Amino acid sequence: MPDIPTAPVIVADEPGTFPHRVLAERHPAIIRQVREAFPYEPRQRGALDALLTGCTDGAIQPLPADAHDRERWEAWGMTTYAGRSWYDVPWLWSESWFYRRLLDAVGYFAPGPWQGIDPFRPSKRAELDSPATDEELAALDDLAGRPEGEQARALLHGSLWGNRADLGFRLSAEGAERTAPVPALVADDSERLWPLLSGTGTLCLVADNAGRELVPDLLLLAHLLARGRIGRAVLHVKPYPYYVSDATTADVVDAVRRLTHAEGAAATYGRDLWAAFSDGRLTLRAHPFSCAPLPYEAMPDDLRADFASAALTVVKGDLNYRRLVGDRYWPPTTPFADVTAYFPGPVAALRTLKSDVITGLEAETEAALTAAEGQRWRTGGTHALIQVRT
Numbered sequence: 001m002p003d004i005p006t007a008p009v010i011v012a013d014e015p016g017t018f019p020h021r022v023l024a025e026r027h028p029a030i031i032r033q034v035r036e037a038f039p040y041e042p043r044q045r046g047a048l049d050a051l052l053t054g055c056t057d058g059a060i061q062p063l064p065a066d067a068h069d070r071e072r073w074e075a076w077g078m079t080t081y082a083g084r085s086w087y088d089v090p091w092l093w094s095e096s097w098f099y100r101r102l103l104d105a106v107g108y109f110a111p112g113p114w115q116g117i118d119p120f121r122p123s124k125r126a127e128l129d130s131p132a133t134d135e136e137l138a139a140l141d142d143l144a145g146r147p148e149g150e151q152a153r154a155l156l157h158g159s160l161w162g163n164r165a166d167l168g169f170r171l172s173a174e175g176a177e178r179t180a181p182v183p184a185l186v187a188d189d190s191e192r193l194w195p196l197l198s199g200t201g202t203l204c205l206v207a208d209n210a211g212r213e214l215v216p217d218l219l220l221l222a223h224l225l226a227r228g229r230i231g232r233a234v235l236h237v238k239p240y241p242y243y244v245s246d247a248t249t250a251d252v253v254d255a256v257r258r259l260t261h262a263e264g265a266a267a268t269y270g271r272d273l274w275a276a277f278s279d280g281r282l283t284l285r286a287h288p289f290s291c292a293p294l295p296y297e298a299m300p301d302d303l304r305a306d307f308a309s310a311a312l313t314v315v316k317g318d319l320n321y322r323r324l325v326g327d328r329y330w331p332p333t334t335p336f337a338d339v340t341a342y343f344p345g346p347v348a349a350l351r352t353l354k355s356d357v358i359t360g361l362e363a364e365t366e367a368a369l370t371a372a373e374g375q376r377w378r379t380g381g382t383h384a385l386i387q388v389r390t
């Protein structure tokens, strides 16, 4: 890591800030949404109510002694943070902890009838089955006749802006749409990205949301494989439901089936993806570290080796960006290359801006954004970036 001055880690202890609102307002809203979405039994309802009180007013309670992943969470900081307020530990940590505890409450991990039932599935399915998804798939028919470069660029932008489709974000982003996109792309290194995708190498794509983000991610992968821009693709998904809409293996299956059951060009993409899975050109990973409450700099060796062997790793979305550069109040002009220097290979971030973390801006861009919008551009989801470190 180059000798860059460090910046304060984000903690949600200040009322009125975005991180504080996530803990105080978004998490309770998520609990209520989940409670209404399933005919949960009294034990689950009681556990959800207890979580509601605990996560807003209580202290962090360690996992029970027999939890299957207790050791892992101990290594990830549980022993250090137990007994402290959710608001006084790194925000990234308390958010991840929230999803781990929510899954406990609904019986996701415990052997029994509710094991493996994704509490966010109804909202994910509704989005995948929506008319908006139909419209996006129908647009692929027009794209099919365009030059390859134009198709690739359009699919890259589809994947980038697909990141706005984040269901947790929608619970607290009313008004975001009203902001004028000036400029919509606050950093655009895409011209440095294409030369990295010009051969037989492997592309790792670290997925973010299911549904209307995952579909364009898959379309992009299908295109790059079919056009020989990459030889293989590895799609990293979450091992369990996370941040409401994050993609799991089940969501990938749903998305591919959605494509294969569509009409026209979308169905061709679906069949190509099915074939790529079948012959091993496209593989899935659901590494435990994908749901870790830590920055990627702390990644374990096997994951590091995966990324090191890729021609390029594309990291999608806001949360993954926070983990990639470190969840800190960086000065916005901090070079992206410096904060990602630890990453074991070329890396690109495709992200719409939905939290305070930002690096790699030109000073003029930051000044223009702030003059036009105050600090709203950081969290409103109306701006995006493509950043590359080779």
Ligand SMILES: O=P(O)(O)OC[C@@]1(O)O[C@H](CO)[C@@H](O)[C@@H]1O
Binding pocket: 022, 026, 095, 163, 166, 168, 169, 208, 209, 243, 316, 317, 318, 319, 320, 322, 352, 354, 355
């Ligand atoms: O990673 P994603 O889906 O792009 O966004 C996740 C998100 O909605 O959740 C966090 C707050 O809970 C923020 O980092 C971000 O706004």
